[in-house]
Amino acid sequence: MSDALWVVGDTCPAARPYPGVRTLGDVHHALSVGELRRVRLVPSLGVGPLDWDHLADRVAGAGLVGSVTLAAPPPRPVARTEVSVPAQEDVLVAAPRNDHGTVEFALAVAEGNRIMRDHAAGGRQLPGQLLVEAAIQGLTWAARELYPAERDQPPVQPVLYGFGFEFHRPLFWLPVTVRITLSETGPPDPRRRPLNAEIAYLQQDRTCARGHVGFQACDPRSVEDTESVQSRAVGAPPPRAARRTPGE
Structure with a gap:
C-alpha cells in the first residue's frame, strides 16, 4: 500500500519539518535520484495544475508509473x-x-x-x-x-x-x-x-x-x-x- 505524501509549493519552506509533507522542488529532486518508491503524491497549496502535469511527466520519465502515483490535479484558478x-x-x-x-x-x-x-x-x-x-x-x-x-x-x-x-x-x-x-x-x-x-x-x-x-x-x-x-x-x-x- 502506498503512503500519501502532500506536495506543497516551493514558497512554503515552513512545511519542511512536517512528516508527510514535501516541497515540489524536493519531490523533483527525490525523483531524479531515485528516492521515491511506493508513494502517492497529493497536491496542496502552492502547486498548480501545470506543476502537476509536469510532475506526472517526470514520474513517467523516471519509469515509476505504478510505484509513484498522483492524486487528481489541483483545481484551476479562475481568470x-x-x-x-x-x-x-x-x-x-x-x-x-x-x-x-x-x-x-x-x-x-x-x-x-x-x-x-x-x-x-x-x-x-x-x-x-x-x-x-x-x-x-x-x-x-x-x-x-x-x-x-x-x-x-x-x-x-x-x-x-x-x-x-x-x-x-x-x-x-x-x-x-x-x-x-x-x-x-x-x-x-x-x-x-x-x-x-x-x-x-x-x-x-x-x-x-x-x-x-x-x-x-x-x-x-x-x-x-x-x-x-x-x-x-x-x-x-x-x-x-x-x-x-x-x-x-
Whole structure:
C-alpha cells in the first residue's frame, strides 16, 4: 500500500519539518535520484495544475508509473479578470461553485503570489492577510455570479464599508475550502446593491476562521463618478479669508 505524501509549493519552506509533507522542488529532486518508491503524491497549496502535469511527466520519465502515483490535479484558478486582480499569480479563487446562494471555492496559492512573498517569510501558517484577500476575491466572484450585470454592461464592483475576521485555529499548507454566503441588506437601486457576506474557512473539515464583510455591489461607472466628485472636494483648497487691513 502506498503512503500519501502532500506536495506543497516551493514558497512554503515552513512545511519542511512536517512528516508527510514535501516541497515540489524536493519531490523533483527525490525523483531524479531515485528516492521515491511506493508513494502517492497529493497536491496542496502552492502547486498548480501545470506543476502537476509536469510532475506526472517526470514520474513517467523516471519509469515509476505504478510505484509513484498522483492524486487528481489541483483545481484551476479562475481568470484574474473574474476577481479584479492585476496578476494571475495573485488569484486565490479556484473552481468556485454556486449552490443556491452559497459559493464555495478552493483556496489557490500560486508561486509568486505577492502576499505570500511579502508576509509569509519564516511563518508556519497562512498569513491572515491572505485569507482576507481570498474573501474579497471570493465575494467579487460571488456577487458577479449571483447578480450579473445586464447585457453589454460592465460587471459589478464591490465597494467595502465594513468587515471583521476571527481566526480560531491556524491554517497550514493543507487544502483550504472557503465558503461565502451573500445576503441583501437593503433595497437595490440601478447603481448599487447593498450586501453582506458571511465567510467560513475550512481545513480538514474543521472551521478554522470566520469573517463578515459589508459591501455594495456597484456599477463601476457610478463608483468612478462618485470618487471623482469626492476627490475634487478633498483636493480643493480651502476658501481664503478676506484680507483685513490694520485698524479694521
